[in-house]
Amino acid sequence: MKLDPFYLIVDSAAWIERLVPLGVKLVQLRIKDMPEAALREEIRRARTLCAGAGCQLIVNDYWRIAIDEGCDFVHLGQEDLADADVKAIRAAGIKLGISTHDEAELDTALAVQPDYVALGPVYPTILKQMKWAPQGLDRLSAWRQEIGPLPLVAIGGLTVERLEGVFAHGADSAAVVTDITRNPDPEARTRAWIAATERWRGRD
Ligand SMILES: Cc1ncc(COP(=O)(O)OP(=O)(O)O)c(N)n1
Ligand SMILES: Cc1nc(C(=O)O)sc1CCOP(=O)(O)O
Numbered sequence: 001m002k003l004d005p006f007y008l009i010v011d012s013a014a015w016i017e018r019l020v021p022l023g024v025k026l027v028q029l030r031i032k033d034m035p036e037a038a039l040r041e042e043i044r045r046a047r048t049l050c051a052g053a054g055c056q057l058i059v060n061d062y063w064r065i066a067i068d069e070g071c072d073f074v075h076l077g078q079e080d081l082a083d084a085d086v087k088a089i090r091a092a093g094i095k096l097g098i099s100t101h102d103e104a105e106l107d108t109a110l111a112v113q114p115d116y117v118a119l120g121p122v123y124p125t126i127l128k129q130m131k132w133a134p135q136g137l138d139r140l141s142a143w144r145q146e147i148g149p150l151p152l153v154a155i156g157g158l159t160v161e162r163l164e165g166v167f168a169h170g171a172d173s174a175a176v177v178t179d180i181t182r183n184p185d186p187e188a189r190t191r192a193w194i195a196a197t198e199r200w201r202g203r204d
């Protein structure tokens, strides 16, 4: 399986409606603290929008709703994974990406045979408080060595200017939140990400 090199992460279907039509091919819906009925509605809307645009939707955290709503890709962190029924996720034909931050977490992730592994935070992030110091680019190279051909996602503090470095150190895809959603012109920044990742798109 290949991931698009530009992995957008947003917190609403409205962001998907706004940015995916610009040519985004991989998007994660990462919603925190929303009542279940509204959450289901957001996931359903995201699924419809992505299906219409030929964009791969990845649902963060809510694997049960992803199964119910017929989604085909989820992302789980280590705590999410500890509570998840991986057999049920797999039985539903859903692909699975897992967050990792250290060697022990990488072992845990690899044990469930994920469809990708994410390593973060590569650079400092302002999105959420993290207990890990920035990993740096050499850590990405180490993950590349350890996981072989499994897709590797870099996340945390990524910007257009930092893309060259993460791909040169073994990432297959670069995940981003604030460089786009907190940019004064998110549409222009999305176009800049699409253009800047073109070199790595469709590469073997
Ligand atoms: C691509 C990607 N990588 C890492 C994360 C973080 O997942 P997690 O550790 O479960 O934290 P939350 O995002 O749920 O706060 C991610 N969402 N996506
Ligand atoms: C949600 C998330 N998870 C991370 C991890 O390291 O697991 S870093 C991160 C935040 C990414 O946002 P930004 O692109 O704004 O830094």
Ligand SMILES: [Mg+2]
Pocket: 060, 061, 075, 076, 077, 080
């Ligand atoms: Mg999570």
